[in-house]
Amino acid sequence: MKIRPQRTTIGFLVIAVLVIATIQVLINTQILSNFWATLLRIGAVMAIVSLGLNLIYGFNGQFSLGQWAFYAIGAYSAADVTFRWSTMNSASGVVILLFVTTFIGMSYLWIARLVRQVKGIDPLSAFAIYLVGTIFAGYLAVMIGKEVIDPATTFLASLPAGFAMQLVFVLAVLMAGVLAAEISYLFGLPILTLGSDYFGIATLGLTIIVKVLLDNSDTLLGFPEMKGARGMVGIPKLTSWLWVASFLVLVIIVTRNLLHSSAGRAIVAVREDEIASKAMGIDIAFQKTLTFVLGSFFAGLAGGLYAHINGFLHPNTFNFIKSFDPMIIIVFGGLGSVSGTVIASFTWALVLEGFLRLWLPDGFETWRFVVYPLLLLVMMLLRPQGLLGTFEFPFLKQILPKPLQSKIMADKTSSENSAIGG
Amino acid sequence: MESTQLTFSQKIIQGKWIGKALLIFIALFTVWFIGSKAVLSPALFGQQVVNGIQLGFVYALIALGYTMVYGIVRLINFAHGDVFMVGAFTSYFAISFFQLHEWPAWIFPTISPWLTLLIGIITVMLITMSVCSLLAVVIERIAYKPLRNAPRISALITAIGVSFFLEYFGALPFVFTPNFITYKRPFPIVTWYIKDGIHRLEAGSAPPEGSVLFSNILIIIVLSSVILMALLQYIVRKTKIGKAMRAVAYDKPTARLMGINVDGIITTTFALGAALAGAAGILYATAYSQVFFVMGLIPGMKSFVAAVLGGIGSIPGAFLGALIMGQAEVLSAGYISTPMRDAIAFTILILVLLIRPTGIFGEPEREKA
Numbered sequence: 001m002k003i004r005p006q007r008t009t010i011g012f013l014v015i016a017v018l019v020i021a022t023i024q025v026l027i028n029t030q031i032l033s034n035f036w037a038t039l040l041r042i043g044a045v046m047a048i049v050s051l052g053l054n055l056i057y058g059f060n061g062q063f064s065l066g067q068w069a070f071y072a073i074g075a076y077s078a079a080d081v082t083f084r085w086s087t088m089n090s091a092s093g094v095v096i097l098l099f100v101t102t103f104i105g106m107s108y109l110w111i112a113r114l115v116r117q118v119k120g121i122d123p124l125s126a127f128a129i130y131l132v133g134t135i136f137a138g139y140l141a142v143m144i145g146k147e148v149i150d151p152a153t154t155f156l157a158s159l160p161a162g163f164a165m166q167l168v169f170v171l172a173v174l175m176a177g178v179l180a181a182e183i184s185y186l187f188g189l190p191i192l193t194l195g196s197d198y199f200g201i202a203t204l205g206l207t208i209i210v211k212v213l214l215d216n217s218d219t220l221l222g223f224p225e226m227k228g229a230r231g232m233v234g235i236p237k238l239t240s241w242l243w244v245a246s247f248l249v250l251v252i253i254v255t256r257n258l259l260h261s262s263a264g265r266a267i268v269a270v271r272e273d274e275i276a277s278k279a280m281g282i283d284i285a286f287q288k289t290l291t292f293v294l295g296s297f298f299a300g301l302a303g304g305l306y307a308h309i310n311g312f313l314h315p316n317t318f319n320f321i322k323s324f325d326p327m328i329i330i331v332f333g334g335l336g337s338v339s340g341t342v343i344a345s346f347t348w349a350l351v352l353e354g355f356l357r358l359w360l361p362d363g364f365e366t367w368r369f370v371v372y373p374l375l376l377l378v379m380m381l382l383r384p385q386g387l388l389g390t391f392e393f394p395f396l397k398q399i400l401p402k403p404l405q406s407k408i409m410a411d412k413t414s415s416e417n418s419a420i421g422g
Numbered sequence: 423m424e425s426t427q428l429t430f431s432q433k434i435i436q437g438k439w440i441g442k443a444l445l446i447f448i449a450l451f452t453v454w455f456i457g458s459k460a461v462l463s464p465a466l467f468g469q470q471v472v473n474g475i476q477l478g479f480v481y482a483l484i485a486l487g488y489t490m491v492y493g494i495v496r497l498i499n500f501a502h503g504d505v506f507m508v509g510a511f512t513s514y515f516a517i518s519f520f521q522l523h524e525w526p527a528w529i530f531p532t533i534s535p536w537l538t539l540l541i542g543i544i545t546v547m548l549i550t551m552s553v554c555s556l557l558a559v560v561i562e563r564i565a566y567k568p569l570r571n572a573p574r575i576s577a578l579i580t581a582i583g584v585s586f587f588l589e590y591f592g593a594l595p596f597v598f599t600p601n602f603i604t605y606k607r608p609f610p611i612v613t614w615y616i617k618d619g620i621h622r623l624e625a626g627s628a629p630p631e632g633s634v635l636f637s638n639i640l641i642i643i644v645l646s647s648v649i650l651m652a653l654l655q656y657i658v659r660k661t662k663i664g665k666a667m668r669a670v671a672y673d674k675p676t677a678r679l680m681g682i683n684v685d686g687i688i689t690t691t692f693a694l695g696a697a698l699a700g701a702a703g704i705l706y707a708t709a710y711s712q713v714f715f716v717m718g719l720i721p722g723m724k725s726f727v728a729a730v731l732g733g734i735g736s737i738p739g740a741f742l743g744a745l746i747m748g749q750a751e752v753l754s755a756g757y758i759s760t761p762m763r764d765a766i767a768f769t770i771l772i773l774v775l776l777i778r779p780t781g782i783f784g785e786p787e788r789e790k791a
Contacts, residue, residue, distance in 0.1 A: 063575075122438040122440075122441050123441070124438070124440075124441025124442070124444065124445070124776060125438055125439070125440035125441035125442075126441075127441065127444075128440045128441055128443070128444040129440060131444075190776050191772070191776075193779070194775055194779050195779060195780070197496075197498070197734075198730070198775055198779060198780070200498075201726075201727075201730050201771070201775070202771070202772050202775055204768075205727075205768030205769070205771050205772050206768075206772075208723075208764055208765065208768050209764075209765040209768050209769065212761060212762060212764050212765035213765065215761055216759075216761055216762070220762075229761075320723070321719070324579075324582050327575075327578075327579070328579055328582070331575055331576065331579050335573075335575070366590070366593060366594060366595075366600070367594070369586060369589075369590035369593075370587065370590050370591050370594065372586065373582075373583040373584065373585075373586035373587035373590070374583075374587060376579065376580070376582075376583035376586070377564075377565060377580055377583045377584070377587070380569070380576055380579050380580045380583065381565075381568050381569070381580070384569055384572035384573065384576040385572075385573075
């Protein structure tokens with residue numbers, strides 16, 4: 001029992017490195033044109049977003065349509081940081097975002113300690129306390145951060161230019177993830193208590209609110225470089241295939257390790273039956289918050305990576321219509337299947353943007369969006385359980401003790417029988 | 423915690439008053455904000471309220487379709503907004519291409535013009551409503567019925583697929599074209615103003631300072647919405663079909679055991695909702711005199727929010743929610759900023775859900791076997 005997971009882990013890492021290296025070689029030798037290389041990057045970014053959503057919806061059963069909001073938050077915050085460094089030669093973005101994320105994080109930890117002493121706090125009251133904490137910590141962070149901008153700029157300028165750029169980029173992407181996670185924590189406090197559909201609607205509302213705020217980012221939010229509804233230009237194109245693939249591998253490993261831990265089993269238990277898992281002593285609110293925050297963290301990461309692919313961001317990318325894309329991907333990949341989500345994301349990016357564009361004859365470009373929903377309908381009607389169902393690669397498969405495994409098999413056969421019968 | 427004695431700070435945190443204080447603060451701020459605007463310039467405020475009523479009644483008609491379908495199959499029918507769009511286009515073609523609103527004059531040349539108009543418009547409305555019902559029945563048969571026993575998310579994805587399909591198929595040059603089209607109203611606009619009584623505004627003259635304007639469009643929208651909603655309420659409350667609908671919404675397996683044709687009832691619900699959406703399409707196009715292929719998106723979303731706000735599954739709730747939504751949209755566009763109105767609509771929704779998790783008239787969720 002002890003040896004198998006290790007062997008599959010090594011196998012997975014070897015295969016991942018081989019695949020990533022092969023694609024990198026193909027990109028370097030121009031066998032894969034820029035067009036396809038970009039699509040692969042977008043596919044990997046979608047895979048990260050969808051893995052986050054799969055964690056929230058597929059594994060924890062929270063019907064969230066808000067993944068796109070955190071994606072947008074991540075994209076715009078990371079883009080602003082690197083834009084300020086590359087164009088305005090100022091470390092203000094890095095410093096302020098670093099201070100804001102750290103301070104808010106610390107204030108949350110402190111408030112959580114305070115609140116934990118009180119049993120059964122009203123979620124709305126908790127939200128109000130955290131909101132005040134966020135505002136206070138954010139204000140303090142900006143005040144203190146302002147003093148550090150100049151020394152930080154000189155320090156970063158003293159580093160080799162290429163290295164400094166990459167450093168700023170990685171910091172920006174990570175902090176974008178953390179910021180998205182913190183906002184999702186704050187927002188999730190009152191919202192996670194709602195019933196499943198209402199939770200979906202509230203998160204959809206968040207997506208629309210964020211989109212509207214981004215439309216007015218230059219006037220309302222006070223970031224003139226984001227240029228509001230005209231779209232942000234001049235973001236350095238830093239997302240190489242290596243970066244995005246490494247982040248994807250990291251996210252897959254984190255997801256897998258989480259799901260195979262006792263926390264992961266608790267997360268799945270909450271999806272299966274809330275009342276039963278409560279009876280088993282699982283803290284439902286904590287598990288829901290954990291998955292929601294982690295999923296949003298992935299969305300923020302993916303947003304940060306996405307912003308640096310084309311060097312251009314527009315609020316319409318974060319429209320609520322597009323927010324269904326990760327939902328479509330995880331349903332196709334199979335809810336609660338990590339391998340399926342990754343495969344479906346790449347397929348989605350390559351088919352929708354690549355093949356459909358190339359296959360359709362001239363003059364039929366607009367038919368792309370007529371064919372896409374038809375494909376969606378046909379696939380859904382033929383395979384409502386997703387392309388791969390609950391298939392997993394051996395590395396991602398959970399190794400269960402013997403009796404449990406046989407019980408799962410028995411459940412499966414009985415459910416198949418009932419499916420045929422009904 | 424070592425002792426059971428709570429410290430002062432713990433006592434403060436424990437109370438629910440912090441959350442309530444937040445909500446009360448928001449409510450007071452809203453009341454103060456709207457109240458101050460209303461006191462400063464009552465005529466402008468009155469004008470906004472009138473515009474909001476006009477919008478709210480259109481939303482109400484769309485919201486009813488959402489609420490009925492959700493109540494019966496627990497599906498967020500994202501294609502409903504696009505059925506509304508198809509309704510607007512159907513009436514556009516009926517009026518501008520075929521002049522169907524003048525048909526009584528072709529048969530009885532001596533008939534009076536306003537009677538022609540009345541019968542003609544009712545005909546156009548009936549045609550549009552039947553086209554929309556037919557479309558909804560087709561959609562339901564193809565996209566939703568095969569997935570009735572699949573997980574709920576499958577039907578949601580097909581709903582999104584159908585919505586995309588209707589939009590982008592409509593955007594093709596030989597279907598509805600991707601352009602904005604000006605909608606020709608079949609009747610002239612007559613405007614009245616309220617200042618020391620109701621007066622008719624002569625064409626071309628400016629209304630006096632500090633008056634509230636309203637036109638025959640408002641009257642038409644309110645009248646037709648009220649008639650259609652009364653009809654719907656009658657169908658749902660008094661007829662056998664309505665009884666069956668309520669039974670299916672309450673408990674499908676038992677309704678089937680009682681001899682109710684569940685699939686037929688679900689199809690009827692879709693058709694009824696779509697007919698109302700078609701009527702809303704005509705009214706919306708008449709009021710804003712513009713049709714285009716994604717026109718259903720935002721009104722559809724807003725009406726859905728209205729349905730949730732009022733308590734999804736409840737018909738009076740949908741109506742009340744739609745009126746709130748209409749007012750919220752117009753007031754925030756008028757007093758805060760036009761682009762922020764969608765954000766404000768959803769903020770209201772989230773706040774209401776926090777206070778009443780199932781909407782204003784919603785029943786608490788029942789566990790279903």
